[in-house]
Amino acid sequence: MNIAVIYGGDKCIPGxxxxxxxxxxxxxxxEAVARDIAGALERVGFRSVHVLPDDMxxxxxxxxxxxxxxxxxxxxxxxxxxxxxxxxxLEMFGVPYVGHDPLTTSILDNKPLFKREAESLGLKTxxxxxxxxxxxxxxxxxxxxxxxVFAGYDGPxxxxxxxxxxxxxxHVVDDWKDTSAVVEQVFHATQNHVIIxxxxxxxxxxxxxxxPVTARNRELQVGCKPFAxxxxxxxxxxxxxxFTSMDQKPISTSRLRLLTRDTEPxxxxxxxxxxxxxxxxxxxxxxxxxxLRMAEDGELYILEANPKPDLKxxxxxxxxxxxxxxxxxxMDYDDLVLSLLADRIDLLFCQRRGTxxxxxxxxxxx
Ligand SMILES: Nc1ncnc2c1ncn2[C@@H]1O[C@H](COP(=O)(O)OP(=O)(O)OP(=O)(O)O)[C@@H](O)[C@H]1O
Ligand SMILES: [Mg+2]
Numbered sequence: 001m002n003i004a005v006i007y008g009g010d011k012c013i014p015g016x017x018x019x020x021x022x023x024x025x026x027x028x029x030x031e032a033v034a035r036d037i038a039g040a041l042e043r044v045g046f047r048s049v050h051v052l053p054d055d056m057x058x059x060x061x062x063x064x065x066x067x068x069x070x071x072x073x074x075x076x077x078x079x080x081x082x083x084x085x086x087x088x089x090l091e092m093f094g095v096p097y098v099g100h101d102p103l104t105t106s107i108l109d110n111k112p113l114f115k116r117e118a119e120s121l122g123l124k125t126x127x128x129x130x131x132x133x134x135x136x137x138x139x140x141x142x143x144x145x146x147x148x149v150f151a152g153y154d155g156p157x158x159x160x161x162x163x164x165x166x167x168x169x170x171h172v173v174d175d176w177k178d179t180s181a182v183v184e185q186v187f188h189a190t191q192n193h194v195i196i197x198x199x200x201x202x203x204x205x206x207x208x209x210x211x212p213v214t215a216r217n218r219e220l221q222v223g224c225k226p227f228a229x230x231x232x233x234x235x236x237x238x239x240x241x242x243f244t245s246m247d248q249k250p251i252s253t254s255r256l257r258l259l260t261r262d263t264e265p266x267x268x269x270x271x272x273x274x275x276x277x278x279x280x281x282x283x284x285x286x287x288x289x290x291x292l293r294m295a296e297d298g299e300l301y302i303l304e305a306n307p308k309p310d311l312k313x314x315x316x317x318x319x320x321x322x323x324x325x326x327x328x329x330x331m332d333y334d335d336l337v338l339s340l341l342a343d344r345i346d347l348l349f350c351q352r353r354g355t356x357x358x359x360x361x362x363x364x365x366x
Contacts, residue, residue: 002048004067007034009055009077016055021078024192025163034073036313040337054086059093072099083109096355098344100307108307109163111195121281124301128197131183138183140176156199159183161190167245172199200301202294204234208322209275210287211343215335220342226279228272230325233257252317258324287340289322
């Protein structure tokens with residue numbers, strides 16, 4: 001099976017796009033992580049793994065290399081809802097992939113859209129409004145929606161991009177009268193909707209969830225439900241109100257604490273329960289990482305759901321949120337990569353047989 005691991009193309013390289021447009025989601029190539037994933041695929045036995053950018057050449061490259069299957073590790077090259085461009089192209093080409101479909105990717109990567117879905121499932125998320133400067137400057141004192149949503153609340157607000165990553169352009173605003181200028185700043189950085197929400201002052205957590213097929217020591221097994229794992233606390237320093245971007249400070253063991261079932265079983269159970277509700281409620285079909293924060297009342301509120309959580313291979317002190325808890329399930333990084341691939345192939349063969357005739361032919365030839 002010829003596999004392509006796809007990372008974000010660079011719009012500045014001539015020929016990669018027809019016209020350059022702004023990046024509504026801060027751009028990153030994710031190439032290094034794509035190479036980590038490719039390395040794991042090779043170690044578990046795949047002999048033909050290609051690492052490719054998702055630019056205008058993608059279709060030709062996939063055809064030239066006779067790619068049967070792809071792994072999306074891209075946030076897109078430019079434009080609106082860029083995370084959905086990779087899966088949309090692959091749907092068009094008919095190449096199956098590990099990754100969320102275009103609609104699910106767009107919902108998860110757009111914080112207001114995801115929050116509305118979460119609310120409709122009865123899950124808690126911080127009260128919010130959105131603003132776009134096409135509607136004029138943001139004027140909280142005249143904005144009825146703002147007044148309704150934050151009635152009786154005088155605490156800090158968070159202003160951040162509708163679609164962001166790595167805590168970039170996330171601001172805490174203590175006085176609501178200052179929101180206007182910050183909304184303008186975030187809008188100018190992203191050219192996209194800005195979200196204004198209540199600041200959650202408590203502890204911060206992450207939990208990962210994927211499909212029911214997992215590999216332990218390279219042996220596949222099918223669980224009875226989606227697999228929630230790596231419940232971790234993002235440890236904030238005393239002067240840190242928002243978790244500093246991993247672009248500025250690597251996520252090391254001192255900044256991340258794996259929750260243990262001996263000391264905090266109820267908290268872990270609640271995190272896993274929320275993750276399962278999101279996975280089933282939104283019909284998710286592959287790896288997602290939820291970020292959550294506690295409010296004053298001790299309740300967990302979902303900040304966001306990441307459709308392409310970081311899959312960097314753990315090395316020394318540098319760890320990734322998703323991989324932190326693999327050992328307690330008897331898994332390592334290569335097992336996780338094999339799990340995600342096998343789970344997707346299982347799903348395609350069980351639920352979308354019409355999309356995998358070429359894989360069926362390939363397997364029959366073995
Ligand atoms: N409403 C909020 N209350 C408190 N802190 C918040 C809130 N929204 C965001 N933050 C802080 O900002 C960080 C980044 O926010 P968020 O997770 O929404 O966006 P992101 O940039 O996509 O994050 P990531 O780094 O996980 O990709 C969070 O980890 C959290 O520390
Ligand atoms: Mg986050």
